[in-house]
Amino acid sequence: MPLTVTKRQTTPFKDQKAGTSGLRKSTRHFQQESYVENFIQSFFNALNEDIQKEIGDNGQVSLMVGGDGRYFGVECVGKILQLAAANPRINKVIVAQNGLMSTPAVSCCIRKYKTFAGIILTASHNPGGENADFGIKFNCSNGGPALQHFTDKIYNLSTQINEYFVVDNFSCDISQIGEHNFEVEGRKFSVQIIDSVQDYLELMQNIFDFNLLKDFFKSGVKITVDALNGVVGPYAKRILCDELGMPESEARNCTPLPDFGGFHPDPNLTYAKTLVDLMKKGEHDFGAAFDGDGDRNMILGKDAFFITPCDSVAVLAANLNLIPYFQREGIKGFARSMPTSGALDLVAKDLGMKCFETPTGWKFFGNLMDSNQLSLCGEESFGTGSDHIREKDGLWAVLAWLSVLANKKMTIRDILLAHWNKYGRNFFSRYDYEECDSDSANKVMKHLQDLFAQADFVGREFTFGDKKFTVKLADDFQYTDPVDHSVTTKQGLRIVFTDGSRVIFRLSGTGSSGATIRLYIDSYENDSSKYELDAQVVLKPLIQIALQISQLQEFTGRNEPTVIT
Numbered sequence: 001m002p003l004t005v006t007k008r009q010t011t012p013f014k015d016q017k018a019g020t021s022g023l024r025k026s027t028r029h030f031q032q033e034s035y036v037e038n039f040i041q042s043f044f045n046a047l048n049e050d051i052q053k054e055i056g057d058n059g060q061v062s063l064m065v066g067g068d069g070r071y072f073g074v075e076c077v078g079k080i081l082q083l084a085a086a087n088p089r090i091n092k093v094i095v096a097q098n099g100l101m102s103t104p105a106v107s108c109c110i111r112k113y114k115t116f117a118g119i120i121l122t123a124s125h126n127p128g129g130e131n132a133d134f135g136i137k138f139n140c141s142n143g144g145p146a147l148q149h150f151t152d153k154i155y156n157l158s159t160q161i162n163e164y165f166v167v168d169n170f171s172c173d174i175s176q177i178g179e180h181n182f183e184v185e186g187r188k189f190s191v192q193i194i195d196s197v198q199d200y201l202e203l204m205q206n207i208f209d210f211n212l213l214k215d216f217f218k219s220g221v222k223i224t225v226d227a228l229n230g231v232v233g234p235y236a237k238r239i240l241c242d243e244l245g246m247p248e249s250e251a252r253n254c255t256p257l258p259d260f261g262g263f264h265p266d267p268n269l270t271y272a273k274t275l276v277d278l279m280k281k282g283e284h285d286f287g288a289a290f291d292g293d294g295d296r297n298m299i300l301g302k303d304a305f306f307i308t309p310c311d312s313v314a315v316l317a318a319n320l321n322l323i324p325y326f327q328r329e330g331i332k333g334f335a336r337s338m339p340t341s342g343a344l345d346l347v348a349k350d351l352g353m354k355c356f357e358t359p360t361g362w363k364f365f366g367n368l369m370d371s372n373q374l375s376l377c378g379e380e381s382f383g384t385g386s387d388h389i390r391e392k393d394g395l396w397a398v399l400a401w402l403s404v405l406a407n408k409k410m411t412i413r414d415i416l417l418a419h420w421n422k423y424g425r426n427f428f429s430r431y432d433y434e435e436c437d438s439d440s441a442n443k444v445m446k447h448l449q450d451l452f453a454q455a456d457f458v459g460r461e462f463t464f465g466d467k468k469f470t471v472k473l474a475d476d477f478q479y480t481d482p483v484d485h486s487v488t489t490k491q492g493l494r495i496v497f498t499d500g501s502r503v504i505f506r507l508s509g510t511g512s513s514g515a516t517i518r519l520y521i522d523s524y525e526n527d528s529s530k531y532e533l534d535a536q537v538v539l540k541p542l543i544q545i546a547l548q549i550s551q552l553q554e555f556t557g558r559n560e561p562t563v564i565t
């Protein structure tokens with residue numbers, strides 16, 4: 001049957017504006033008639049302008065498409081193929097087998113196969129299923145998330161769209177690896193199905209010393225991972241079990257499921273509770289959990305010793321020279337998002353390296369990596385990664401940690417204690433108040449902005465018990481990209497006290513309904529007798545002062561956060 005293009009009339013949706021990382025809404029919202037088609041066509045319209053600019057009039061490009069296996073993903077791949085086949089600027093779409101590809105693997109494959117862009121079907125750490133969340137995110141040819149100016153362009157086009165183009169009878173079996181060739185109105189179009197697990201494995205083999213890691217697994221150390229039924233499962237099984245020798249039974253929840261088997265696939269102390277409970281038994285030396293799309297990680301030591309993501313990136317920074325990739329490539333610099341604690345800065349200072357402070361969002365690291373100024377970066381939101389790709393990478397972080405452990409032959413706890421003894425400890429915690437009423441959340445932010453505007457707020461003293469804090473700086477974080485000089489404003493309200501402690505308030509940009517207020521608390525301590533204290537105890541005065549200043553409980557009616565990390 002000949003494949004022909006149909007032009008279909010449509011009306012715009014007004015809400016297709018990307019958040020911190022792509023467009024995330026309820027699955028049912030995405031399932032509305034024409035919702036996906038409008039958004040993807042708007043992306044193609046934006047992309048076509050770039051193709052015209054970069055490749056010229058008859059330029060054609062290829063696209064990478066993958067997703068975290070959540071409900072509606074396969075159907076969405078089908079829609080994307082029908083739309084891509086109708087777009088004369090796209091001559092090839094590369095899809096992962098069964099549409100399953102972790103976010104880091106998409107980044108790896110965009111770079112390896114040199115596609116012009118990528119589409120990732122994921123709502124990341126948000127739950128999946130018919131009654132949960134779905135998401136679509138666009139990546140660029142460097143493998144990283146699209147920058148704001150591009151997602152803004154898509155949004156603007158989506159508010160004006162009145163037609164999309166589709167090949168209605170286009171279909172392709174995405175379960176078979178290989179190339180499928182088609183002709184659409186005399187134009188060649190192909191779909192290549194790839195084994196992204198193999199591509200990702202090859203990248204990891206090029207970064208880490210697999211022989212060292214194999215020996216480490218053989219040494220009797222007990223390692224376990226929990227993929228929370230997200231997409232990283234097949235990658236973890238292939239690399240950790242088949243290649244490195246971890247018993248299959250230690251690859252927990254490693255079958256990607258459309259609803260993640262009911263898990264909230266967010267690797268933190270609250271949602272990865274089964275792993276935390278298992279580690280508390282003291283039978284394992286190392287445990288790790290991943291999120292739905294495999295870019296986040298949480299690392300635990302024996303007895304569920306928790307490494308904050310802020311400390312994780314700092315310890316890796318101090319030990320990067322143990323990893324072959326960095327021995328070869330050198331270490332160019334470090335970066336962290338603004339709310340992430342200053343632990344990484346201390347290592348950077350010690351090594352005489354620069355440490356950039358960016359807004360929340362992995363996309364802000366891309367320019368620094370592309371301009372050779374950044375090797376390793378991390379975010380408090382359980383993201384760690386390097387310039388091997390342009391996304392954070394959960395499994396990479398696990399292999400990096402295992403490389404450190406294999407070299408140092410110390411326990412995780414002892415590595416952390418030695419690190420704090422050298423650099424001091426940044427106590428860090430984040431309180432999340434999820435699904436608050438948007439108006440109340442906005443009132444909290446407005447109240448803080450009004451306070452910051454008062455001439456005498458800087459210098460004001462706050463006390464809790466015998467602790468006194470004096471405000472040194474209060475602002476709304478803004479960032480000027482050192483490479484393209486773009487300015488990003490309103491990235492979090494921060495109060496810095498004279499002793500260097502910080503409290504930061506931000507509205508999350510990854511939720512699908514209501515508003516999530518994040519309160520970040522960071523305080524430095526260099527009294528070694530305190531290094532092993534519980535962060536919640538140490539930070540209590542600051543937390544209470546943050547709540548007092550913001551009146552968060554009064555405005556939202558929330559007495560407790562939903563998640564504490």
Ligand code: G16
Nearest residue numbers: 020021124361362379381508509510
């Ligand atoms: C995304 C971004 C991260 C960001 C995180 C939290 O992660 O890629 O860079 O730190 O959201 O954002 P927010 O605080 O706005 O919710 P992911 O894993 O969801 O893609």
